[in-house]
Structures are given as structure tokens and as C-alpha cells.
Amino acid sequence: MTDLQNTIFDPPGVSDETATALPARRPGIAALPRPLVIAATASIVVLIGYLNSNAPTDLTFTFYYLAPVLFVTWFLGRWEGYFIAVFSIGTFLVAELHGAASYNHPSMAYWNAGSRLSFFLLSVALLSSFRNLSTRLGAMVDERTKALQRLAAQLSEAEDSERRRLAYDIHDGFGQILSILKLNLAAALPEAPEGTETRLRINAAIAMVNDLIDRTRTLTFDLHPAMLDHLGLVPTLRRHAEQFAKQTGVEVTVSEDGAPPKLATTTANYLFRSIKELLNNAVKHGQAKQIVAAVHWTPAYVRIVIDDDGAGFDSAAAFTPGHNKGIGLAGIRERLLSLGGSIRLESSAGSGTRVVLELPLTNRETSA
Numbered sequence: 001m002t003d004l005q006n007t008i009f010d011p012p013g014v015s016d017e018t019a020t021a022l023p024a025r026r027p028g029i030a031a032l033p034r035p036l037v038i039a040a041t042a043s044i045v046v047l048i049g050y051l052n053s054n055a056p057t058d059l060t061f062t063f064y065y066l067a068p069v070l071f072v073t074w075f076l077g078r079w080e081g082y083f084i085a086v087f088s089i090g091t092f093l094v095a096e097l098h099g100a101a102s103y104n105h106p107s108m109a110y111w112n113a114g115s116r117l118s119f120f121l122l123s124v125a126l127l128s129s130f131r132n133l134s135t136r137l138g139a140m141v142d143e144r145t146k147a148l149q150r151l152a153a154q155l156s157e158a159e160d161s162e163r164r165r166l167a168y169d170i171h172d173g174f175g176q177i178l179s180i181l182k183l184n185l186a187a188a189l190p191e192a193p194e195g196t197e198t199r200l201r202i203n204a205a206i207a208m209v210n211d212l213i214d215r216t217r218t219l220t221f222d223l224h225p226a227m228l229d230h231l232g233l234v235p236t237l238r239r240h241a242e243q244f245a246k247q248t249g250v251e252v253t254v255s256e257d258g259a260p261p262k263l264a265t266t267t268a269n270y271l272f273r274s275i276k277e278l279l280n281n282a283v284k285h286g287q288a289k290q291i292v293a294a295v296h297w298t299p300a301y302v303r304i305v306i307d308d309d310g311a312g313f314d315s316a317a318a319f320t321p322g323h324n325k326g327i328g329l330a331g332i333r334e335r336l337l338s339l340g341g342s343i344r345l346e347s348s349a350g351s352g353t354r355v356v357l358e359l360p361l362t363n364r365e366t367s368a
Ligand SMILES: Nc1ncnc2c1ncn2[C@@H]1O[C@H](COP(=O)(O)OP(=O)(O)OP(=O)(O)O)[C@@H](O)[C@H]1O
Pocket: 281, 282, 283, 285, 286, 308, 310, 311, 312, 313, 318, 324, 325, 326, 327, 328, 329, 330, 353
């Protein structure tokens, strides 16, 4: 087993934990109980007030009071922000009146507090409007992204079913006629005496028909491998790997572990086409000499790792809009995301490429 194969069968950094944690989202401060966040912030305000009352008079604490107000507005909302603003100014006023500050007239302290309160309330109003706007924009972007993903999935399904239909049409139309033609030519062969022009022509015709049969098989396999429906993903992949090796001279090793479920036709098609694209990329862009495809089944998900020993590339920029004009990787990613899966690229110039596809296997993906 080569070095490349060794790393594939035990891919570093690709653990069961990473694969099962696909849709996990980290809860933010907004997920904490509101009273707790407000109480914690109010305590900080009291602390600031304490420091304020003991600090030299010419030290301004305005921005220290403002920070908790902005914090609460951003994470909890407008009314919580107003509440902390009023509480902050109240604390400020107490600190000023009972602290080291000295005013010519006590009303000055109220005046200062009033103008600060107006500034704080205005800040809360502006920040919460901005936050609402950005939340609405985020929701719109999410909605559009989901719509695009649905569209990508529908297009890909429509393409699959059209390819399938074409493959069966070609098989049933051309394939059967060619087989009958070959039988007829083979039957006519003994009637032409050895060494005659007619026999040579029949032999040449048989060779041509054989070639056409081969080409038709390759074409139907490329359009839609029927064995994908009957035998499943990995046997079809092995067959493709053989053909691919013949066409390109690149060694492709396919390995499988775990028990393969019966995949839905569209899912099997989709995974097969994605792997074909990754093999093509490895040869077309990386000039790889060796590729290893490892398929790992669990009841919850399938993970496919494709490694090549090619030139590698800057994978961090692969999905940057406008960075590359190709749609191969982007198409794989869109469809995977629409199904709740993920794609991970690990590559850098000169170090080969690893692509990890992960797809959760729900009833939708495994029902035939
Ligand atoms: N295995 C790989 N080795 C080296 N470079 C790669 C590999 N896979 C992808 N790339 C780089 O990533 C780019 C994007 O690949 P992608 O499949 O999205 O587009 P493409 O192959 O250029 O075009 P298309 O797939 O649409 O025909 C490629 O142009 C290439 O530079």
C-alpha cells in the first residue's frame, strides 16, 4: 500500500465526531436567560458607578456607562437597552451626587444626567434599528440562499432524470438493434467462403458493430449507469474507476467500509456524479497519478474522502465568489448544503488534494 493509500484509509482530522456534528449551531449570548444577562449587566453598571464615585472629578465615565447599554441593546433588544440606559444614568447620578464630584449647583448634575440619558436613548434607538435591519437582511439572504439551493437541487434532479431517460432510450433503441445486427452478421458469416471479399466485408462490419456496441455502452454508462440502481454506489464507482484508469492512465483505488444502505436514486446519482467530477478535477487540474476514493457508511451519514497526489491548489479560495469560473465544486457544495451535508477541501500547492464529502442519511436519502 502506498503512502497515499495509508493516509486515506485512516484520514487524519476526519473523525466520527466531526461528521455527526454537521448541523450544530453555537448558541450566542441571546440564548442565555434574559434576566440573568440583565442582572449581570446591571451589576457591571453598579461597579462602574462605584468606581465613578471614587474617581477624580475630571475623569469621565460616560463611555463606560454606554458600553453595557449598547451590549444589552445588541444582544437582547430595544426595551432591555432602554432599561439599562435609565439604570445607568440613575447610577451615574447617584455616583455624581454622592461621590467626589462637586457642582456649583446640584441641578447641574441633573442636567448632565438628562443630556447623557438623551444621548443613551438615542444610541439605543439607532443601534436597535440597525440590528433589526441587519437581522431582516440576514433572514432575507438565508431565505434566498435556501431558494437557490432548492432550485439547484431541482435542476440537478431534472438533469438526472433526463440523463436516465436518454440512457434507457439509447439502450433499448440502439443497443438492441446493434445486438440483432451483430447476430445477423455472425449468421451470414459461414455463408461467405473463406478469403472472399464478402467475408472480409462481413468481418469488418462485425468489428464495426462491436465497436458501436462498446461505444453505446460507454455512452449509456456515462449518461446513467444502470448498475447504480441495481448494485449501488461503490460497485458502480469501481467500474468507473477501471474505465477512468484505462482512459487516463491514472490509478484509482476505491475502498469501502460500513454497511451501504439502499440509496434513493437521486442521492446515488448525485454522489456518483460528484465523485466523477472530483476524479476529473484531480487529473485535469492536479495532473494526479494516483487517486484514492474511500467511502465510509454509518447508519447516520456517509463520508466520502477523495485524495489525490496531484499539484494541489489554494483550496481556501475555491468558493470565493469570482475567484474561479468553474462550477464543479460550487455545484457539489450547493447540492450537499441543500441536503444538510458539507464539503471540505484540504489542499495547498504541491501537497495533493483531499476532498471530504459528508451527507446525513435520512429517510429521504435512503428510500428507494
Ligand atoms: N484536485 C485538484 N487539484 C488541483 N486543483 C484543483 C483540484 N480540484 C479543483 N482544483 C482547482 O479548483 C478550481 C475549481 O474547480 P471546479 O471543479 O469548481 O471548476 P473547473 O474544474 O475549473 O471547471 P468545471 O468543473 O466547471 O468544468 C479549478 O479550476 C482548479 O484550479
